[in-house]
Amino acid sequence: MANNPQKSKGWFAAILGITGMSALAGVIVTAMVAPAIAVTGVAANSAIGVFDALPEYIDLGEQAEKNTLWAWRSDNPADGHIRIAEVYWQDREEIPLERMSEHVINAAVAGEDRRFYDHAGVDATSVFRAALGNVLAGDIESGASTLTMQLVKNIFVQRSLYLPTEEERDEAYRQATATDFDRKLNEMKLAIGLEKRFTKDEILEAYLNIAPFGGNTYGIQAASQRYFGKIAQTLSPAEAASLIAIVQYPTTRNLSTADNYEANEERRNVILWSMWQEGYLTEAQYDEAVAIPVDSNFVQIAEPTNGCLAANEYAKFFCDYVVRNVENFESLGATPEERLDRWRQGGLDVYTTMNMDLQRTAQDRVWELVPNDLETIELGSATVSVEIDTGRILTMAQNKVFNDTEDGGGITATAVNFNTDRPYGGSSGFQVGSTYKIFALLAWLQRGFGLNEVVDASQFEQDQTEFLDTCADGGGPWGGIWEFKNSANLEIPSVSVFEATTRSINSAYASIAKELDQCEIRRVAEALGVHRADNNPLQTNPAAVLGTNEIAPLTMASAFGGIANGGKTCEPVMVDYFETTDGVRLAGQESSCRQSLTPDVAAAAASPMRGVVTGGTGTRANPGGDVPVIGKTGTTDSQVHTWMVGSSTEVATAVWVGNIVGDTSLRRISGGTVMRHDIFRPIMDRANEMYGGEAFPTPPARLQNGAGVQLPDITGLYIDEAIQLLEGVGLKLEVQAGAAGVVVSYEPAPGTLLARGQTVYVTLGEGGDDRDRFVPSTVMPNLISPARSEVEIRGLLQEAGIYGPLQAYCFEGSAGSDTANAEAIGQLPDAGSFVRIDVQVEVAMNCFAGAAPNPDEVLE
Structure with missing residues (x-):
C-alpha cells in the first residue's frame, strides 16, 4: 500500500x-x-x-473479467485438466x-x-x-x-x-x-x-x-x-x-x-x-x-495473453469455435442476449470436451503431412473427432495456424475454421465426394433392398430427367445428360451393392440413385444431421450421390458416428460444464441424441463400410488392432478434394485434404491423394487405445438379400418371351446385339441376385421352332398359411425357383386398397401343385386401412 x-x-x-x-x-x-x-x-x-x-x-x-478455457489431459496429475486459453x-x-x-x-x-x-x-x-x-x-x-x-x-x-x-x-x-x-x-x-x-x-x-x-x-x-x-x-x-x-x-x-x-x-x-x-x-x-524518454526502449509491448490468438497452439481454432457458440450455452442465460452478457461479465472456468492427448496426435500429424506454405496451391486440411454416444468434440485440427488479426498472419495462417460451418467461423464447406454415397446406401436399405443385390455398373451417361426428385428446394428441375466415370476408369458390367460400396464404384451408385427418390437420399442425410456448411438446403441433383454438396468435416464425423452408434445421432457439443469464481458449477451442453436410423439399417450399412477399411478403397487408413473401424473414402473430380471419414463404436473421425480455393489436382503434390489416410490412421489408432470399441453387429438376413430377384435362365427364349418373363419378376431387358431370333447370351449370369428395376443386357441370335422348349417345373409353396405379406410371398416364390409374374390384389371386402399393407388369404395355383417356374401367380390380399408400415423408415 x-x-x-x-x-x-x-x-x-x-x-x-x-x-x-x-x-x-x-x-x-x-x-x-x-x-x-x-x-x-x-x-x-x-x-x-x-x-x-x-x-x-x-x-x-x-467489472468484466477473463474466462478460462480448459481441456482434458491425462498427464496432469492434479485434476486431469490443462488451461488452453484465457x-x-x-x-x-x-x-x-x-x-x-x-x-x-x-x-x-x-x-x-x-x-x-x-x-x-x-x-x-x-x-x-x-x-x-x-x-x-x-x-x-x-x-x-x-x-x-x-x-x-x-x-x-x-x-x-x-x-x-x-x-x-x-x-x-x-x-x-x-x-x-x-x-x-x-x-x-x-x-x-x-x-x-x-x-x-x-x-x-x-x-x-x-x-x-x-x-x-x-x-x-x-x-x-x-x-x-x-x-x-x-x-x-x-x-x-x-x-x-x-x-x-x-x-x-x-x-x-x-x-x-x-x-x-x-x-x-x-x-x-x-x-x-x-x-x-x-x-x-x-x-x-x-530523464527516461518514452520510446521503444522504455515501452515493452507484450504479446497478448487474451483471446484465441494467444491460446495453446494446439487449441486456437477450438477456442474460437467455443467463443463463437456462446449464444448457444443455455446455462448462461434464458436468451442469447443474456448469455452474451454473462460471458462478457466473465470469471468463468470453461471445461471443454477437448481431449488434449488425442488433439496433439491429430494436430501433429496434420502439421507433419500437409504443408501450409505452398504457393502453387492453396492447400488445406482439417480433421475432427467426436465421441459418438455423446457428441463431445474431442479434437479439432488443421494445417493452417490460427490468426484473426487484420494482417492475417501471411500464407501459413487463417482465421477460417475448416472444420465448422460458416456461421461459426468456418468456410462454406467442401465437396465430400463419395463419402456421400453412404446416405444413398442407407436410403436403399430403408426401402428393403439388400447388400447382395446386384446393380448395373456399365452405364456412364444418365438422362437426369429419369431420376425422381420430390424435393421442391433441391435445386431442380434437373435435365440433360449426366456424364461421369469410375476411379481409374474402371469398367464392370454389374456389381453387388456391397462391392459397389467397398470399391466406391460411381456407375453402380448412379444406378442405385436412379431406383430411389433423390429427396429420399437427402432426408436420410438430414436425419443424421447432415447440412451444407453455408446453411443452404442440400442439393438433390443426381450427381449429389457422388458428393457435390459442400459440407464441413464436423458434420460428416457426427453423421458417420450416428451410423456406428446403432443409428442414434448426437449433436456436437463442446462444453462439459462451467464454474464461476465462487465455485458454483453450471451445466455445460447436454447431449442431444435422436434415433435417426433403425439399428438394423445401421448395422447393414456398417457391414460394407467395414469392408472399405479392411480391403476396399480405405485399406491404407485401417488402424488395425483389436478395435474394428468402419469408413468411407471420398474423392472429387480431378482430386480437388479428398476425404476419409470413419468410426469405431466409440469415436468418429473425419479428415479432409484439398483446395481451400481453386481446383488444382492433389496428384500434383507428392502423396497428395493419400494424406487423408495417413492422417486418419494414427488418430484412430490413438482413439482406439484410449476409448476402446466393440465389434459391429451382424446385419439381418432380410437386408442382405433384400427384395432381390434371382435372374432366371432365359437362354433360347424368343425376345417377347424373355421380356415377359423378366418384367414379371421386376427386371428390364435391353437388346445389346442382334435384331431378331432368340436369346443366345446375356449379362449378368443366370442365378445372379438382381435388384428389382435393373436391366438385363441380351444378345439375340439364330433359333426356331426346333429349339428346346422345355421349361422346368416345381412345387407351388403355401403362400397363405400362416398369413404373409407381399414381401414374404415374393421371398417364398424366389426360394421355390418360381420366376413368373406375381399379381397381388386386394380382396373385395378389404378395408384398404394398398397391397403393401396386407396379408394373403388366397392363392392360384394352389399350394402343392406342380407348376412351371415361369407361371403367373395370383394372390388375394386382405388389405388394411391406413398407410403401410415401414420398419426401416427414418425415425424423427
Whole structure:
C-alpha cells in the first residue's frame, strides 16, 4: 500500500455534515453551471430540486473479467485438466490495492485528484475554479472531475457496453460521456453517494480496475502487462505515471504505437512533477524518472495473453469455435442476449470436451503431412473427432495456424475454421465426394433392398430427367445428360451393392440413385444431421450421390458416428460444464441424441463400410488392432478434394485434404491423394487405445438379400418371351446385339441376385421352332398359411425357383386398397401343385386401412 495515509476530509466534509448534502449541492451546482443559468434563466433553487431528484447512489459492481478455457489431459496429475486459453470480452484482471505498486496509487491521486483524500466525492475548490472558467468561456468547458466522479462516468460507460443493440449501446455511451449539465449534475450526486457508501481505498481500487488504457485494455494490471510486460505491483515511478497519463485520453496517449509516445511523455512528466510536489517522490526520484524518454526502449509491448490468438497452439481454432457458440450455452442465460452478457461479465472456468492427448496426435500429424506454405496451391486440411454416444468434440485440427488479426498472419495462417460451418467461423464447406454415397446406401436399405443385390455398373451417361426428385428446394428441375466415370476408369458390367460400396464404384451408385427418390437420399442425410456448411438446403441433383454438396468435416464425423452408434445421432457439443469464481458449477451442453436410423439399417450399412477399411478403397487408413473401424473414402473430380471419414463404436473421425480455393489436382503434390489416410490412421489408432470399441453387429438376413430377384435362365427364349418373363419378376431387358431370333447370351449370369428395376443386357441370335422348349417345373409353396405379406410371398416364390409374374390384389371386402399393407388369404395355383417356374401367380390380399408400415423408415 502507498505511503499516503488518508487525510482529513477537512472543511468540505465538515460543512457537508452540518448543512446536509442538498444545500451544499445547490451551492456547487449554482457555481458550476453559472453560464448555463445565465443563458437559460434557470434559477438556482430549480437546480437544487433537480439535484435532489437524482438517484442517491450507484453500485461499483463487478467489472468484466477473463474466462478460462480448459481441456482434458491425462498427464496432469492434479485434476486431469490443462488451461488452453484465457478469453476476455475486455482485457482486464481485477486486483486489490495491495497488489498495485505504491507509485501507481500515488500517480493516480497526484495526477488526477490531488485532494482525493480531502473531499467527499466533489472537490469544491476545483468546482469553483472550473465554474470561473466556464463563466469566462460562456459554456461548460470544465467539469472539475474527481477520481470518484471519473469512476461514476466509467461505470456508466461500462454499463452502456452491455446493452443488447448497437443503437442502445451508442445512445447510452453518448449519455455517459456527454459534457452537458444533466450528466455533470448526475455524476456529482452519484459521486457523493459513492463516498458515503465506500471507503477511499475501495473507490481508488475500483477506479484503477475499471479505467480504460487504450484498445481493449482495461484496469492497471492488464495495462501493466500489455505495455511493460510486468505485473502492476512492480511498476516504477516513470512506468506508473506513463500509464496514468493514458486514462483521460486512451486513444491518443496509449503506448501501443510510437505515434502516441510524445503526448504520453508530456502528460507523464506533468504527473511526475505533481507526485514530487505532493511528496510522493524525492527530488532524485523525480529527476531520474523524467530523464527516461518514452520510446521503444522504455515501452515493452507484450504479446497478448487474451483471446484465441494467444491460446495453446494446439487449441486456437477450438477456442474460437467455443467463443463463437456462446449464444448457444443455455446455462448462461434464458436468451442469447443474456448469455452474451454473462460471458462478457466473465470469471468463468470453461471445461471443454477437448481431449488434449488425442488433439496433439491429430494436430501433429496434420502439421507433419500437409504443408501450409505452398504457393502453387492453396492447400488445406482439417480433421475432427467426436465421441459418438455423446457428441463431445474431442479434437479439432488443421494445417493452417490460427490468426484473426487484420494482417492475417501471411500464407501459413487463417482465421477460417475448416472444420465448422460458416456461421461459426468456418468456410462454406467442401465437396465430400463419395463419402456421400453412404446416405444413398442407407436410403436403399430403408426401402428393403439388400447388400447382395446386384446393380448395373456399365452405364456412364444418365438422362437426369429419369431420376425422381420430390424435393421442391433441391435445386431442380434437373435435365440433360449426366456424364461421369469410375476411379481409374474402371469398367464392370454389374456389381453387388456391397462391392459397389467397398470399391466406391460411381456407375453402380448412379444406378442405385436412379431406383430411389433423390429427396429420399437427402432426408436420410438430414436425419443424421447432415447440412451444407453455408446453411443452404442440400442439393438433390443426381450427381449429389457422388458428393457435390459442400459440407464441413464436423458434420460428416457426427453423421458417420450416428451410423456406428446403432443409428442414434448426437449433436456436437463442446462444453462439459462451467464454474464461476465462487465455485458454483453450471451445466455445460447436454447431449442431444435422436434415433435417426433403425439399428438394423445401421448395422447393414456398417457391414460394407467395414469392408472399405479392411480391403476396399480405405485399406491404407485401417488402424488395425483389436478395435474394428468402419469408413468411407471420398474423392472429387480431378482430386480437388479428398476425404476419409470413419468410426469405431466409440469415436468418429473425419479428415479432409484439398483446395481451400481453386481446383488444382492433389496428384500434383507428392502423396497428395493419400494424406487423408495417413492422417486418419494414427488418430484412430490413438482413439482406439484410449476409448476402446466393440465389434459391429451382424446385419439381418432380410437386408442382405433384400427384395432381390434371382435372374432366371432365359437362354433360347424368343425376345417377347424373355421380356415377359423378366418384367414379371421386376427386371428390364435391353437388346445389346442382334435384331431378331432368340436369346443366345446375356449379362449378368443366370442365378445372379438382381435388384428389382435393373436391366438385363441380351444378345439375340439364330433359333426356331426346333429349339428346346422345355421349361422346368416345381412345387407351388403355401403362400397363405400362416398369413404373409407381399414381401414374404415374393421371398417364398424366389426360394421355390418360381420366376413368373406375381399379381397381388386386394380382396373385395378389404378395408384398404394398398397391397403393401396386407396379408394373403388366397392363392392360384394352389399350394402343392406342380407348376412351371415361369407361371403367373395370383394372390388375394386382405388389405388394411391406413398407410403401410415401414420398419426401416427414418425415425424423427
